[in-house]
Amino acid sequence: MDACQFRIAPSTLRVYLQQGFMVAVTGSKFVTGPSFSGALFFPLALARRFRAAALPRALRAYSVRADWPQTWAAADSLDDASNFGLLLRWQAALAELRAFRAVPEEDVADSLQNFARAIQDRLRSDPRFESLSTPQLDRRSLGAAQGWDDIQTIFPFVLYRAETRGRTPLSREQTMRVYRLLQTDLAEHPDFGRADLTGAAAALRCQLGQPVACGKRDGIPVSALRLCASMRLVVEATAWGGRRSSAVIERALAALDKIALLV
DSSP, rough: OTTTTTTOOOOHHHHHHTTOOOOEEEEEEEGGGOSEEEEEOOOHHHHHTTTOOOOOOOGGGGGOOGSTTTTGGGGSSSSSSSOHHHHHHHHHHHHHHHHTTTTTTHHHHHHHHHHHHHHHHHHOOOTEEEEEEOOOOOOGGTTTTGGGGGOOOEEEEEEEEEOSSSEEOOOOHHHHHHHTTTSSSSGGGGGGGOOGGOOOOOOOOOOEEEEEEEEEEEEEEEEEEEEEEEEEHHHHTTTTTTTTTHHHHHHHHHHHHHHHHHO
């Protein structure tokens, strides 16, 4: 089971393990820890089965003995070393995870619902955006209870230039340029600096999910940008009784304002 962005509640994780799935997670993305911090959960039955089976020696290029449980004889074929980079990346990721787990799940759900509603309304109301539909998660067949991880937290959208007659989609190259310019203060960029590109939106520096190819619009190959919620944003939004929630949403909307300005 690929849960590598860790957008999964503890109760859902338990259900997958009870059903016999191995579950892969990372401490980056939704957790907001450093990249390249991965882990694999094993259901107990599979752990018993594999802990004595020799791991392939080719795995030595990617893993060391200390990456595996001490009771796993399977890892004896790997180099007897420690991956301090991985340990340090997980230290940072676990700090984010502990802060998130301290927030009651009801508050997490409320925060994510408010965030989703605001972003969806903004994307629907602006002709420069086309919000892409995402499938509704339904894990009832596994016996999983409905939780905060059923709520949409990734919002993909395609960019358009609004014109006198209709609108024209931005190409993949143009969308990549918008993506890169989001990380700069436009007043400091040699291609800009005009009076209409000053102000809060133009100066904002922000990072969205990188463009992903998603077919064609009007014969033009297009990519989607992705605005994503994260554990850190939830922790901030629920601080001091939720009084920071509006500030988190305003920053996300400001990122969309800058995208609209660039388009």
